[in-house]
Amino acid sequence: MPNRNKINLIKASAFSLVALFMAGNAAIAGPFESSVAIEKQINKDAVRVQGKVDRFADQTLDLNSEYKATLQLIDSLRIYNNQLELLIKSQETEMAAITREMATIDATERGAVPLMNEMIASIDKFIQLDIPFKLKPREERVNKLKNYMIRADIPNSEKYRKILEAYQAEIGYGESIDAYEGVINIAGEEVRVDFLQVGRVALVYLTLDGANAGYYNIATGNYEALDSDYVRSIEHGIKMANKQATMNLIELPIPAAKRAE
Numbered sequence: 046m047p048n049r050n051k052i053n054l055i056k057a058s059a060f061s062l063v064a065l066f067m068a069g070n071a072a073i074a075g076p077f078e079s080s081v082a083i084e085k086q087i088n089k090d091a092v093r094v095q096g097k098v099d100r101f102a103d104q105t106l107d108l109n110s111e112y113k114a115t116l117q118l119i120d121s122l123r124i125y126n127n128q129l130e131l132l133i134k135s136q137e138t139e140m141a142a143i144t145r146e147m148a149t150i151d152a153t154e155r156g157a158v159p160l161m162n163e164m165i166a167s168i169d170k171f172i173q174l175d176i177p178f179k180l181k182p183r184e185e186r187v188n189k190l191k192n193y194m195i196r197a198d199i200p201n202s203e204k205y206r207k208i209l210e211a212y213q214a215e216i217g218y219g220e221s222i223d224a225y226e227g228v229i230n231i232a233g234e235e236v237r238v239d240f241l242q243v244g245r246v247a248l249v250y251l252t253l254d255g256a257n258a259g260y261y262n263i264a265t266g267n268y269e270a271l272d273s274d275y276v277r278s279i280e281h282g283i284k285m286a287n288k289q290a291t292m293n294l295i296e297l298p299i300p301a302a303k304r305a306e
Contacts, residue, residue, distance in 0.1 A: 177261065224283040239283055
């Protein structure tokens with residue numbers, strides 16, 4: 046019996062030691078697991094914070110790039126504005142010069158219009174007093190000039206150019222020899238004839254059958270018959286004007302010059 050009691054005591058002591066050891070391990074395991082969990086949480090927080098720091102860093106870089114780009118844009122705009130100011134000043138100077146020039150042109154045009162009307166009237170009067178060669182086209186040219194003067198769609202420069210062309214045409218007639226067909230009134234009858242115009246010196250005609258000849262008498266303002274002696278000369282003159290014969294001297298009725306009064 047004493048031995049059994051001793052054995053039971055030893056077992057009880059062993060169980061007590063095992064229980065004590067297990068209790069100690071349990072006590073130690075609690076704080077260790079807690080510290081590991083805290084460390085893991087700290088690591089997670091650190092990763093999250095680092096992510097925020099990285100994003101802030103990226104945003105800072107982006108903002109810095111945008112800031113530099115904005116500064117460059119501001120510099121470019123400043124240069125562009127300076128250039129625009131110079132351009133505007135130049136345009137203002139040019140506009141002022143154009144305004145002054147337009148005022149001068151307006152004054153010139155105000156004086157040019159009456160002058161052009163006088164020039165047209167002079168041509169018209171000159172044609173009426175001149176020998177009546179090519180009378181219809183010459184009068185039509187003057188009527189066109191008069192019509193130009195009342196048209197707003199034609200600039201004064203173009204009107205003046207047309208007037209000068211008319212003057213040049215009239216001057217050219219005085220240095221030309223020309224033949225053309227027309228109609229005159231002979232003894233109350235309309236007769237078709239060939240005209241020969243020699244400058245402003247003579248206007249003669251020959252009937253189409255070549256039988257009769259005549260000339261325009263500027264003193265009387267009428268056509269008058271010529272002797273048959275002139276027929277051959279007038280016929281040759283018409284051929285010369287039409288480039289059908291070589292240029293040569295011909296006999297024509299030339300009115301005597303009048304003494305100036």
